[in-house]
Amino acid sequence: MPITRTAIALSLGLFAGAGHALEMETKTLDELYADALAEGGEFVLRAGGDEPSQIDYYLERFKERFPDLRVTHSVDVSINHAPRFDNARAAGGEENIPDVIQFQTLHDFNYYMERGLLDAYKPANWDKVYPDHKDPHGRWMGLYGVTFSNYVNLDMVDPDNPPRDALDYLDPSLKGRIILTYPHDDDAVLYQFWNLKEAYGWDYLEKLVAQEPVWTRGTAMPYHAVNNGWYAASFTTFWAFENFPGLNTAFMLPEDDYFLTWFQSAGIPTQAKNKAAAKLYLNWMLSEDMQGSWLQFPVRMDIEAPGGYGSVLRHNTSPGDFHRWMLKRPMVERFRDQMRQLIGPAHGPEAVDLDYTVKPE
Structure with missing residues (x-):
């Protein structure tokens, strides 16, 4: 068959009987x-x-x-x-x-x-x-959407001025009172740290590590730790946009910074x-x-999302960018190695094996 538009269409199954839209x-x-x-x-x-x-x-x-x-x-x-x-x-x-x-x-x-x-x-x-x-x-x-952002215990921070943007976490009063997920142990958290580096430079990451946060595996332990009053704040965790009753905590999006959603x-x-x-x-x-x-x-x-948050399109976040970033595996793995060198290897059991009733130290 000569190479014509008809031949190409047949080879691609574009005519009725060769295939149909799902x-x-x-x-x-x-x-x-x-x-x-x-x-x-x-x-x-x-x-x-x-x-x-x-x-x-x-x-x-x-x-x-x-x-x-x-x-x-x-x-x-x-x-x-x-x-x-x-x-x-x-x-x-x-x-x-x-x-x-x-x-x-x-x-x-x-x-x-x-x-x-x-x-x-x-x-x-x-x-x-x-x-x-x-x-x-x-x-x-x-x-369904997942957003990692600020989760704070309002009994342990100034409720009128809680940490919301990256620079807030460098406040000396938070030294040793922050809990974060190892970025080299979770791609979503690694993406958060990539964007911190892009926005504030490598110097910011070094200053954040100098705040002596407690590092944990998995992103569930930070919300347990904040709920229990073990630590004051985290930005590497998930919580409902509308807080559950009986907890003096708050999940808050940044005031200015870009944040993660996928x-x-x-x-x-x-x-x-x-x-x-x-x-x-x-x-x-x-x-x-x-x-x-x-x-x-x-x-x-x-x-729309609960709590008056409306559509994801109204906010300074891009689920599509996270997906594109995840496809860049050589870059992702190289940055993972950099975080491992900066912070040290991830210690402790796998996230699903953690005892969430025990305070991480």
Whole structure:
């Protein structure tokens, strides 16, 4: 066949019958639930996180909504989950392959997508997800926003002048009273330190280390430490935009500085066994019920964040920049080595193995 526009179109599958655009899901949650039960009623989730109970906030609601579905899940930092998934694939078959992978390591989704390792699927409400935070062909999608910023114990800082911007953390009164996650142990925190270096120079990082913060693995320990009054402040942790009652703490965005937000993303492995259950989960995660009750920025454009924070687009943050930064692996790994040299190696158990009832020293 001569090389013509027709030949090219045929080779790319652009004519009817050779392929078609992937449509969004049209089934209701109850219909998808029935499909999942008919499939076998099992669902296996691998979720990035720092402590085993970290996704219980929404997973328990998912289980209550679909009580006959047998849910198996594990939470671990994404840099551990991703190679486990790679090893399970290398072993062949469906054994140990989760039905949904849900990671912070956004560059992994590009890797899997480029190699045809994720199913193309568009849940209901797909069109309402921010365009930059989903694969346009349905291989992966953001599920909910995560913001790391200032979390302070108001009994331990001046409540009228708490630390909010980077230079505030150099206040001599905070020396030895700050708790931070090792940046070389968590890519999101590493990104925070990269931006501090870009904004304030290497000298700032040296001054911050001289403040003698307590360093910990994982980003959950800082919010436990602030809640318990063990330490006064952290900026390498997550909390709800609307504080929980009974705590004299506050989660605050910076006044001037750029801050970190990303959308925790998910996809269905091509080797997944329980794909109907996987579809049910993704549809529920993008539902108005879930998105409207999320603690921080929703991934849907039509739903605003709680506490009057509105849309992520109104703030000095860029989830898209974090994703682009994560793709620059040689630069990321080189900066990780620099942080290890500046701060020292990460000590202590893995984040999911920490005892969160014991004060880190």
